Amino acid sequence: xSDDSMERAERSLSRRDLLGHxxxxxxxxxxxxxxAAMAVFARTGLAQSGLSAAVVDALNFALRLExxxxxxxxxxxxxxxxxxxxxxxxxxxxxxxxxxxxxxxKSVLGAAAIAKPAIDLTARGAFGDVLSNYxxxxxxxxxxxxxxxxxxxxxxxxxxxxxxxxxxxQIHSVExxxxxxxxxLRGQKGWITANHTDVSLLAxxxxxxxxxxxxxxxxxxxxxxxxxxxxxxxxxxP
Amino acid sequence: MHPRPEPGTPELAFLAxxxxxxxxxxxxxxxxVTLGVVAxxxxxxxVGVDGDVxxxxxxxxVLNYAYVLEQxxxxxYDQVSRTLYAGVTAVxxxxxxxxxxxxxxxxxxxxxxxxPEAVDRxxxxxxxxxxxxxxxxxxxxxxxxxxGVAAYNGAGALLTDSALLAxxxTIVSVExxxxxxxxxFxxxxxxxxxxxxxxxxxxxxxxxxxPPSEVLLAAAPxxxxxxxSPLP
Numbered sequence: 001x002s003d004d005s006m007e008r009a010e011r012s013l014s015r016r017d018l019l020g021h022x023x024x025x026x027x028x029x030x031x032x033x034x035x036a037a038m039a040v041f042a043r044t045g046l047a048q049s050g051l052s053a054a055v056v057d058a059l060n061f062a063l064r065l066e067x068x069x070x071x072x073x074x075x076x077x078x079x080x081x082x083x084x085x086x087x088x089x090x091x092x093x094x095x096x097x098x099x100x101x102x103x104x105x106k107s108v109l110g111a112a113a114i115a116k117p118a119i120d121l122t123a124r125g126a127f128g129d130v131l132s133n134y135x136x137x138x139x140x141x142x143x144x145x146x147x148x149x150x151x152x153x154x155x156x157x158x159x160x161x162x163x164x165x166x167x168x169x170q171i172h173s174v175e176x177x178x179x180x181x182x183x184x185l186r187g188q189k190g191w192i193t194a195n196h197t198d199v200s201l202l203a204x205x206x207x208x209x210x211x212x213x214x215x216x217x218x219x220x221x222x223x224x225x226x227x228x229x230x231x232x233x234x235x236x237x238p
Numbered sequence: 239m240h241p242r243p244e245p246g247t248p249e250l251a252f253l254a255x256x257x258x259x260x261x262x263x264x265x266x267x268x269x270x271v272t273l274g275v276v277a278x279x280x281x282x283x284x285v286g287v288d289g290d291v292x293x294x295x296x297x298x299x300v301l302n303y304a305y306v307l308e309q310x311x312x313x314x315y316d317q318v319s320r321t322l323y324a325g326v327t328a329v330x331x332x333x334x335x336x337x338x339x340x341x342x343x344x345x346x347x348x349x350x351x352x353x354p355e356a357v358d359r360x361x362x363x364x365x366x367x368x369x370x371x372x373x374x375x376x377x378x379x380x381x382x383x384x385x386g387v388a389a390y391n392g393a394g395a396l397l398t399d400s401a402l403l404a405x406x407x408t409i410v411s412v413e414x415x416x417x418x419x420x421x422x423f424x425x426x427x428x429x430x431x432x433x434x435x436x437x438x439x440x441x442x443x444x445x446x447x448x449p450p451s452e453v454l455l456a457a458a459p460x461x462x463x464x465x466x467s468p469l470p
Contacts, residue, residue, distance in 0.1 A: 089429035097434065100443035153407045157400045169391045169410065170444035176414035177434040177445070181422060190419040191336065191412060215343035218336060220408040221415075 051112070055162045058155040060114045061226050062168070063105040065151055068236055069144050070098040071119045072130075076141075079131045087185060091141075094178050101171055108164060123235035126201060138186050139199055145179035146192065147205045147229060154223035176221070191218045204232045285358045285463045292466040298355045299468050300396050301348055303450050304406065305356060307389055308345040310460055311382055313362045315341050318379070323372045330423055337379075337416050344409050351405070362460050376424050383417035384438055384446070385456055386410075391447035396469065414445065 051059070073095035076082055083091055106113040121130050121140070130136045152172035159165040180190030188198065194210035194217045197203055209222050224232075285291055291306070293299040315338035322331060349356050368374045390410035397403045418433040425432040439445055448456075450469035 087427055090427050090433070093429035093432075093434055097439060097443035100441065104442045104444075149411050153404075153411065156394065156403055156407045160397075160400055160403055166391065166395050166447050167444065169394045169407070170447050172407070173387045173391060173410055173414035173445040174434060174439050174443055176411035177418040177439070180415035180418035181427075181433040184419065184422060185427075189333070189336065190415045190422075191340070215347050216339060219340035219343035219412055220347075221411040222408060223404065 051109075051162065051164070054158050055164060056109060056112045058158040058168075058226070059105055059109055059164065060112070061155065061230070062152060062171070063102065063109065063114060064117065064237075065144070065148050065229070065233065066098055066101040066105060067116045068119055068233065069148060070095070070102050072121055072137075072140060072144060073098055075121060075131055076137050082131060082134055082137060084134065090181055090185065094141075094181075097174055097178070101174075104167070104171075108167070118238050120236055120238045124238075126235060138182060139202070142179065142182045142186055142188075143202050143205050144233075145175055145182055147224070147232060148175040149179055149221055150205075150224040151226070151229040153221060154225050154229065156223075189218075192221065193218050284361045289358070289463045290466060291357045291360065291463050293357065293468065294355055295468050297397055297399050297402055298352065300393050300450075301352050301402065302355070302357045303393065303454070303467065303469060304390065304409075305345065305348040305352060306360065306461070306465065307386055307453070307457065308341055308348055309360055310362055310457060311386060312338070312341040312345045314364065314378065314382060314460075317364055317369060318375055321369045323370055323375050325372055333419055333423070334379075337419075340412055340416070344412075347405075347409075351402075360461060360463050363462050364460065366459075373424075376420055379420045380417065380424060383413055383420055385448075385453060386413040387417055387438075388446035388448040389450070389453040391445060392449050392453070393469075396450075 073091055077088070077091055077095055122128050123140075127136050127140050130140050149172060152168055152175060155168065156165065156172075159168050183190050186198075192206060192209050195203070195206040195208065197206050208224065210217055211222065293302040293306075315334065319335055319338045322334070326334075367378055387410060390406055390413065394403055394406065394410075397406070417438070421431070421435065422428075422433045425435075429435065431437070450467060454465055454467060
């Protein structure tokens, strides 16, 4: 795409923000019930997996996000004419990793693993053309990768002392590699600057990044809690 | 200048790339023999080749280990930013300056967190690097960033304090972003050798996690001081 047409597409997406934001924000109400449901499921699988309930909850939370990412990339790569040939190697590599993460987490969780949930890649219409407009596809990819990093980061405490902490860290850094690459494909820096986002609809993904005790904001990625993440991604799970 | 690692042998190449620089000195240091090698720019305030650095124990040792690595990265990028290589693009320059700032912030954060337990500021030896050469600079940056990611991933399980684990987690993902960006500069939009290639991400989609002893060995060519570490 030419620079001009890309710029027009980005601006038109921003105008749709006003319509999309209401639907996106509506997911907040639905989020409260999800962690409780996951916890009940987790305890029934406790004996088989040999992991504590808290660890099973954390891993199933991660698995839920991996299912979502994997679906985005699988469907995106299959959508004829969506991803330019020059960029296909990037998304093919990312898709390979997300599918591997799904398989790994299911293997670790055993019978305690949640099944693949119903997924709406448009997030109730907020990203209606996610599979037909490459600009939108990249935007959703960036959002999911950046929130995935914050989600894994938020679970390290729950995984501390378990046999899966290191594995979670090893997934977490790969998601950060993905995030940086997708950001660069969108003409952004690979790192997050405060809570800045070039598309206002994604503001919840970056909320809190501007609060930094440790030093300049870009140098430190901030965590999100499970409930915070689930609230943000709820519109993707009908 | 030294040759790039061979494709197809990523594990060996990863370490060989660093040890090739001064493998003799590294071997002798780690076998306990003292060498009379002159450190670069030695002063009273930093620890050079004749100095011993002890990381301490427990969580302090883990933080000091991270602190040494961040010092190394910060020093490297500081030099890079002073003598940017020929042909650097605006995007590359901005990224390298950003990374320099990030590594300094990581270093300073660890120093503040450690307080009186922090090891001294170290001297580093970059005399085998050609900072005017893009391939040499970016290749070394890639190696250091990948090493930093592997180091943090391998250190997390050693910590006993959850607040420290959370703090280090806020750093490691930024190192991974650095690694991704540097690799993309070297091999744009490449699956095979770029941002998250098969030489660093395995069949399970996992980045490396290296034990501290292996990381310190890989970094040794850049560090004249002897590091005494209780870590595995």
